[in-house]
Amino acid sequence: MPSISRAEVAHLARLARLAVTEEELDLFAGQLDQIVAAVAQVGQVADQDIPPTSHAVPLTNVFRRDQVRPGLTQRQALASAPAAEDGRFRVPRILGEEA
């Protein structure tokens, strides 16, 4: 029986970039616990030697010719931007991995 802790929910929320309130931590923990318990039965095939299926179609080698296609203009690209400056998307300061 899975039991998902609040700390684990907080970690997931951070990975998924979802700001969560204290109440939501409890709510999600409870709901995830319930759902995960229900879907965990797929685990019964985990040890079996069955090839996984990732795609419903049996296609391989679908390629595109290396030929330029018209794209968007700068104006079109930036048309929906919440903020733009000098032809670029303006975003809040990025906390870098480097100091």
Next chain:
Amino acid sequence: MSELTRLTAAEIAVKVQAREVSAVEVAQAHLDRIAAVDHAVHAFLHVDTERALAAAKAVDDDVAAGRPAASPLAGVPLALKDVLAMQGAPTTCGSKVLENWQPPYDATVTQRLLRAGVVVLGKTNMDEFAMGSSTENSAFGPTRNPWDLDRIPGGSGGGSSAALAAFEAPLAIGTDTGGSIRQPGSVTGTVGVKPTYGTVSRYGLVAFSSSLDQAGPCARAVLDAALLHEVIAGYDPLDSTSIDAPVPPVVAAVREGATGDLKGVRVGVVTEFAGDGYEPGVTAAFTAAIEQLRDLGAEIVEVSCPSFDLALPAYYLIAPSEASSNLARFDAMRYGLRIGDDGTHSAEEVMSLTRAAGFGAEVKRRIMLGTYALSAGYYDAYYGSAQKVRTLIMRDFDAAFAKVDVLVSPTTPTTAFKIGERTADPMAMYRADLCTIPSNLAGNAALSVPCGLSDGLPVGLQIMSPALQDHRGYRVAAAYEAARDAAQGGPLIHRVPELEVSR
């Protein structure tokens, strides 16, 4: 209600070409109907009167000039699910995150519709990012079922199914990831088809679960669905999962089926999709439909697909996992909602605040579930196992289709439930897609055709066909539909109660 709105798509197209009625009149009749009833139904998120009339006018001009029709559906109005990109109109996916977003490009499906002279009336309501079975998860309020306005129209494509049942449009486009075309079709007494995965381009369809999503036709009659199917299907080099093969001959299959002869057709009844959890009224309607098929000459056999019991759990791992990744792009950086950009918050904080404010509860729940299922240490037990189940389900289908031509089941275990009834219980909600999910996991074709009423509410018959054999299901559905209407003295959809009309 104008008689024009009660016509089938096929009838409208013929009348327009014969100049019995203009496409503009047809479009106007539907726009008037939307104006009259959509306040109660709320099928549409966006209605584009001007462009619809302009498109209709273009068809009339073609007719007047004696130019050949762009397609067998030229001049027929259609309601487009708001998950498909269309330039010049918002595409919201039922989410606050995309409120007011206008795509700078057309989805391939949209492009094919426009080129076919189909008149797009507007964009229909849906569960946010197609996650739901009731359309209650739309950020812009629920859609109501025209059969009973207190009930859900199914989901996620409840806007499209309700628009058909309310006679606001004769055609609609839906998308089906776990049943989002078929289950709404079932609970609104309309026809909904999930084509074989890879036969309708996903380019421009805002992805929920890439390996499961498939757009398809919705209509009030099987022939109309087939005509629309042939307009939107076909190879697209912009979608790597698109199959480069001829579109299955679905219109011809409908014409063949309409002759009422199913001799030599072997129909398999999935034994797993019965029993507890299936409403007696649903079971009764389904059983009667099977008898009808037998009367038409079909051979009925029982088929067991034991792995189908694991389809629902596998789906609720695969779909949220893919969704957690697909929805990562809604981060407030390039388009859509942005919250908290006041100079005090970092980009990362703005992302988190925006996603917290912009996504609804169900979307957040599935993102969290998918993030969990893909995380290190859990992948094998959850996502990996779900993919193995997917293999088992495909094997069950292969074994079944070695014995029968099509498989049948109820489309959904219950009729339309009341709005609000299941919102607090995600697992109860998820069970609405119990019977539809296997075909998404395996990628084969499946459709839902109305098969009677239970306590005045529609029941759906699901017909599943092997991949690329979509026409088999259409043939059986068309034969059944003709027999059903003959037995009941007219189309089932005409028994939908009159809606209160404003103005």
Next chain:
Amino acid sequence: MTTPELMDYAEVVDRFDPVLGLEVHVELSTATKMFCGCPTAFGGEPNTQVCPTCLGLPGSLPVVNAVAVESAIRIGLALNCEIAEWCRFARKNYFYPDMPKNFQTSQYDEPIAFNGWLDVTLDDGEVVRVEVERAHMEEDTGKSLHVGGATGRIHGAEHSLLDYNRAGVPLIEIVTKTITGTGARAPEVARAYVSTLRDLLKALDVSDVRMDQGSLRCDANVSLMPSGTTVFGTRTETKNVNSLRSVERAVRYEMTRQAAVLASGGSILQETRHFEEASGTTRGGRRKETSEDYRYFPEPDLVPIAPARDWVEELRGTLPEPPAERRRRVQAEWSLTDLELRDLVNAGALDLVAATVAAGAPPADARSWWVSYLAQQANNRGVELTELPITPTQVARVIALVTDGSLTNKLAREVVDGVLADEGDPDQVVATRGLKVVSDDSALTAAVDEALAAQPDVAVKIRDGKHAAAGAIVGAVMKATNGQADAKRVRQLILDRCGA
């Protein structure tokens, strides 16, 4: 921040064995991006080489660039790798504003090429075999510009501006297995590996391999283990290493830094470090609060790649002669010393000289022009040798004109200057600048007589048999003829006139 203690290098290699791992990212020079038809050209106006797919717009889908796959396979083959029978793309999930989908479409546990090696020749001729773990396909990110803050760096910036022209450009990531046993030569091995790899990629014609423009980037993983032990220490990954010299310096710096930490009883943090070109040091990054969990899974929007064996063999047939073998051949054919060969290679002139020789020039002359005068001109202009506006054919023509006596070396340099100044082909420059050697004896004789008359004392010396004194008269004649005289002929005429 205090400057960290460093251990003397000799002591480092005495007490520790370095372990290296090198990750090289190469931007392919395909016409279009990895998954969409946008152009990859460098330096366009921001956000003008974008489309729904590389901007990550809702509903957009990727389609794999055939030439990128072909390049990946050719790179794999050139690195002596096995080519996968079947492989897939995966999604690497993490949020970063320069990544439009917030996942990178990359290969994870199923790379297209794996298990290869590259032989690397060090300066003294020693050959080190570097094992290659894998070469896989992925896509580049966009570029951010950090605005505000004192340094213009990411830290302290008030906001950032994003340009997605580079987002989706095809990358091949080449990862070595751990490189051990190189001792004191570890930094040199690292540089030589990147240098050899660069030459190989250039010969394959799959990338511009410009480290300064970021089309070839190296991340250096370094760790130390006490001499004689076999358990790897904690490693650091140094990024922003933008030149061959920096590769060597970064590895060496990390060795001395880590050794000092370990010797003082400290432990190495597993972290990403940033190389500082100016100081030749590395600095640590901001610590991540939580460990990254990339949640890889097979990319559902792309189908698997299963390169047919005959296609792979066909591509094997397109591989150029490996650079190391080519060098050995050229050295023999052109009779070069090791030093001459190295100068040629270091100047990046091998291809140019070969082309000049192919255009008919003697190897010695071709080499001399490219590694001396032309290298100097390139240096003055701050460009690569290949970027000089002169072709090997033009250089060969200049050499031919010198050989047949039409030009002196001095005049030849003027002709080259003319070509570089965009005045046309060598023959055109000769014509328009009037640079032909003056070989008309009567004109020269008059100039000689004039010079002898101007310096009678020198004339006397020559007549007395002091032939060396003729130099002064030659100089005067050359000056009088603006250098267009054949100096040898002038000297002969002087001696004739003086009856010497």
